[in-house]
Amino acid sequence: MVRRVDPDSRRFRDIVRGKIRENLKHYISRGELIARQGKNSVSVPLPQIDIPNFRFGKPEQGGVGQGPGEEGQPIGGEEAEAGPEAGDQPGEHVLEVDVSLEELAEILGEELELPNIEPKGTDSVHTMKERYTGIDSQGPESLRHFKRTFKAALKRQIQTGVYDPKNPIIIPMRDDRRYRSWKTQSIPQSNAVIIYMMDVSGSMGNEQKEIVRIESFWLDTWLKSQYENIETRYIIHDAAAKVVDAHTFFNVRESGGTKISSAYKLAKEVIEKEFPPSEWNIYPFHFSDGDNWGGDDTTLCMDILNEQLMPWSNVFCYGQVKSAYGSGQFIKDLREAFPDDDRMILSEINSRDEILNSLKTFLGKGR
Amino acid sequence: MFENRQLTPRLEELRTQIRAYAVDFGLDFFEVIYELVDYDEMNMIASYGGFPTRYPHWRFGMQFEELQKSYSYGLSKIYELVINNDPCYAYLMRSNPEVDQKLVMSHVYGHSDFFKNNYWFSKTNRKMVDEMANHAVRVRRHIDKYGLDEVEQFIDVCLSLENLVDPHAPYFGEHKTSSEESREEQRLAATGTKFRTKPYMEEFVNPPQVLAAEKEVRLKELDREERFPAKPQRDVLTFLINHAPLRHWQRDVLEIIRDEAYYFAPQGMTKIMNEGWASFWHSKIMTTKALDSTEIIDYADHHSGTMGTRPGVLNPYKVGIELFRDIEERWNTGRFGPEYDACDDYSKRQSWDLKLGLGREKIFEVRKIYNDITFIDEYLTPEFCNQSQLFTYKFDRHAGNYVIDSREFKSIKEKLLDSLSNMGRPVINVDDGNFKNRGDLHMTHQYQGVPLKLDYARATLENIHKIWSRGVHLETEVDGKRKLLSYNGSRHEEKVLG
Structure with a gap:
């Protein structure tokens, strides 16, 4: 499926990668990479090309804001774009977002096109790990699986015709008991x-x-x-x-x-x-x-x-x-x-x- | 790809309902055609500024990437997208829950009413969807003929000058050119303005010395007109289109860029009002008519999300809706005019209510004739600033961050009007197309206290040079000194002016 926007996106990416249009290189900003403010807040890299025009030098400009605070107090954050819709105003192109470190690594991997690492030693180093993997009819009482036990009892009672839907009393017998069972696995570490x-x-x-x-x-x-x-x-x-x-x-x-x-x-x-x-x-x-x-x-x-x-x-x-x-x-x-x-x-x-x-x-x- | 964009029967039903509510409230809009799209189509349309048929250019791809990224990382999503056109086109996100669709539809009827009735939109092309498609055809034709690189590079140059237009130009008549009569004839004909009167009053009604002085002024003006342009011209783009040595296709591209800049200009000039008006009506329609009781929490959540403010950022939706509500309230209770202004008894002012009920009528009038600047100038009150916790901020060089500067009404209003004037861009005029008598272009930055970003200014001069092809000069103020920045095609110069 070819979307209408694809050629334009491709063209943009080619420019960013420096394949074409050398003259625009100067105006590519890589976006901020990190701002680890707060706990896991980061900025996602977002390459942008800023076409030059006559504009005001920023820091001195100032403006009008809204919110509490005393005169002289710093206001939170930089000037940023407002409103949820796509506007015609250029804004600061750093996206601040709360993500977990795993997501972060994923984003990083995606942005940098990093390959996954092939760990060495996976064949030689193993650890044994126990995992609950199934159900068994024997086992210690501490691992008894109540739900499965009662299910088994119910099945047996229905089969034998003892079960009365009007008076649904189920009594598990010794054979109905089910226990969680485990296996020891060797996991390459x-x-x-x-x-x-x-x-x-x-x-x-x-x-x-x-x-x-x-x-x-x-x-x-x-x-x-x-x-x-x-x-x-x-x-x-x-x-x-x-x-x-x-x-x-x-x-x-x-x-x-x-x-x-x-x-x-x-x-x-x-x-x-x-x-x-x-x-x-x-x-x-x-x-x-x-x-x-x-x-x-x-x-x-x-x-x-x-x-x-x-x-x-x-x-x-x-x-x-x-x-x-x-x-x-x-x-x-x-x-x-x-x-x-x-x-x-x-x-x-x-x-x-x-x-x-x-x-x-x-x-x-x-x- | 060409999935059905038609509304589902249920949405169609909702549309009919909400349309009826909007009509009941007196909104007078272009008919709205809603299309149902997926998020990536939505992002795509948005990245083309609402016109999927626009000419190809990498910056649309760039905007698309940004929107896609921020959507997929959960940072933002586009709620509404509406095109100023007759009929209006608006897009609904397929995945949105019903309450959001209702909200967006109500909001869009507000916008459509604004587009149709606000004076500042009156000169925009109402068949812009078609026009944009025409532009695309023209640009594609040039690309086929001259190559993508060449045309794209020229578009980039034009975009660099895109903001050098005069947003008010469409509202004045065409400039009369004086070429019809010869200059000599005009010189002979120049006299003061005589008023008709009886002969015996002649001396008093048309005193000869006044007439003579007026004649003097006329002659001076005529001399000036021999300069080129006759008056400083703020619409630099049009000046370049008319006078720069461009090839036919280049002129065509520049005209396209200018036309689109003029089409989008009113949206920049009425951001606060337009969003405020639409929000006012979605709130009205939703809370009094359309909202189901099960949806109230979701609605409140989304409405407050749209209205949310962050410190240091002025949300046009919020300021707009509050100002419209404030005006309605004031005209309902009669809190305006000399009597109210003269009253300095606090408690009396607080309980002031003449039961005029003029509010609704007033806000409809306001939405008709104002733009953001006149709107703020006329209706921003000290009480409003106080209630909305507005403040001005400035950059603190020592601390390296922005700090709250003042909460005083006067400075807030000044700063706000400042930031709105010319949509927050510097005003630049062409004032001599034959500078130094050698065909150089001289421009002046109307300096109002904020200097230009110099590296960008130089790069922009280079781009203007590509169009003008002779030396270009910009007079501006740097570090308190008048300076002339020049570029002659190979090197930049900077001269301090006396």
């Missing part, structure tokens, strides 16, 4: 651990951390939708590395030099101690501004990667956040050391707008 590593040296500013925070949130959301059990570990490092909780991870600001190898070493130890690679899907993510202290340390990093981290991991992801101070060298080193290795995914994130693309790079392979 897939566990995953995400190890976030972040460079917190002096050159990583607030904006860089914010980018890491947003990116990690989405990574977390997506991987959680793919695995039942997901563990996370957070490692921060400057010249030395330590394992921290999530709050510290996102808020701390250390300063000083950078030794990336310290983080990799620590990650190695964590994996060895807690997450045997044969049973766990391991996702190390490392975010840094690409500044490392000296070539020796970089060589050490490559060794750890080559011998331990890479073989153990499903995929090793390195995201380089652009910062005013970082040299951005490390990603080049990685590229050199692991050419064409598809266990290694590299992504450069220059600004918030690029988070979406970076996510797609990280998760698009479905490993």
Whole structure:
């Protein structure tokens, strides 16, 4: 069935994907990706093309609103469109919606066209799980199924002609008793651990951390939708590395030099101690501004990667956040050391707008 | 695809009932043709601005995607869609429960009455459904001939200028051009206006010095007319259509864009009134006639959803319906005119009731001749502002958010009128089509305190240049200074004016 609107939709999508009409590229907005205000409220990405025209610069404009509040109090939210019908007024194109994290992951998967991840270890790792699957005529009294028991008694009474509809008294006998029964099933289990590593040296500013925070949130959301059990570990490092909780991870600001190898070493130890690679899907993510202290340390990093981290991991992801101070060298080193290795995914994130693309790079392979 | 869009027998029955109620209440509407559609058809029609037959363009696809997404994530759904046309077309969502269908039908009769009777709609094309289809045929023909990319790119350029029209232009007669008489003749004929009188009164009724002064003014005007355009022209689109060096098909496309802009303009000019009026009548019809007692909760839920306000956002439905109710109440009780205004006894004002019963008559009159600006100007009262908790807000640079600025009647009214004037868009005039005597285009932004978004302004200048093909200039105010933004086809310039 071809709808009248389809050609126009296709044309729009082609423009957004940059296939045609280069001149419009400048006006494409990706829409906001995340605003985790409240508990699970997010913004759905919604690409829009804004045709330029003469309009007012916004912030100063102000306007008239309606509602309670004292003078000088902030009003809730930005200016937004009103009325339920499709109007001719352009509005802010961020849709705020309450969704669960599962839905969120689904939306994300849909928007980014992410493949489902193929977990490793499904054949080798099993857990035994008991499930009520049927009804049996024997069993412990505590599992007696009353409804089925009485049904059986009723059947028997009707069959034997004892049942009197005018005086419907049903008395179950020993043989009528029914019990819930269970089976033990072996369920392939897939566990995953995400190890976030972040460079917190002096050159990583607030904006860089914010980018890491947003990116990690989405990574977390997506991987959680793919695995039942997901563990996370957070490692921060400057010249030395330590394992921290999530709050510290996102808020701390250390300063000083950078030794990336310290983080990799620590990650190695964590994996060895807690997450045997044969049973766990391991996702190390490392975010840094690409500044490392000296070539020796970089060589050490490559060794750890080559011998331990890479073989153990499903995929090793390195995201380089652009910062005013970082040299951005490390990603080049990685590229050199692991050419064409598809266990290694590299992504450069220059600004918030690029988070979406970076996510797609990280998760698009479905490993 | 071509599923039956006809109303079901039950809906047809409801339609007949509600139509009769609407007629009883005195509504005078274009006949309404209802069509029953699914949500994706609804979204599709809405994304074409209500006209499924419109010309192809990616932005309709964009709007469709947005509507589909917000519908499927449960963010919004379109309740009503009604087209200003004779007959009116309105769309009902197939999946809506009966009470919603009734509500929408009642609402739509309100809109249709407004379209038919409001003065500001009087110049719109009432056969727009056909006209839009014609536009589509024309655009498709150009596409066949010149290629999709070329035509689409030009449409994008035109859309960038779409808002440079003069919404009031259709209500004045055609501009008389002075080309019929030669300029010299006009110069000779220029005199002051003489009033007829008896000879002995001549000197007093038509004093010679006044006539001489008037003649002077005329001559000056004539000199000015040698400029081009003679007067600053707000309808930039028409100016470009008439004078820009366009190819035939380009002119045709630009005319289409202009015609559609003028067709939609009154809907922007009467948003508050139009929605207010329709809501007033759906509320009246539903609560006094059409509503079944089992439906009351659902109705209340949906009605209040439509009327809901969020802090910082003015809901035109809400403000509109409340103002109409306020006017009806005031004219019923006689709370208007000098006597009421002069009364400063609070309790007396509160219990003021002359039992005039003029309310209904008054609101019908109001819906006939006002638009949002005159409506607010005339009928917004301090009491109303107070009751509706209106406030003005501004951007607080320090806090980085919007804060409530004032609850004072005067500033609310000012701000509201400001935001409504020219539908919240900057006013831009063409005032010289031969700027610097080299065929450049000079425009002026009528600065009223709010600066333009500069990157957009520059991009728009580039688009105007594509049409005008010589240098384009825009005079505006930036950071408190008069500036001239110029684009000559390769580079932008900015000059501070003395």
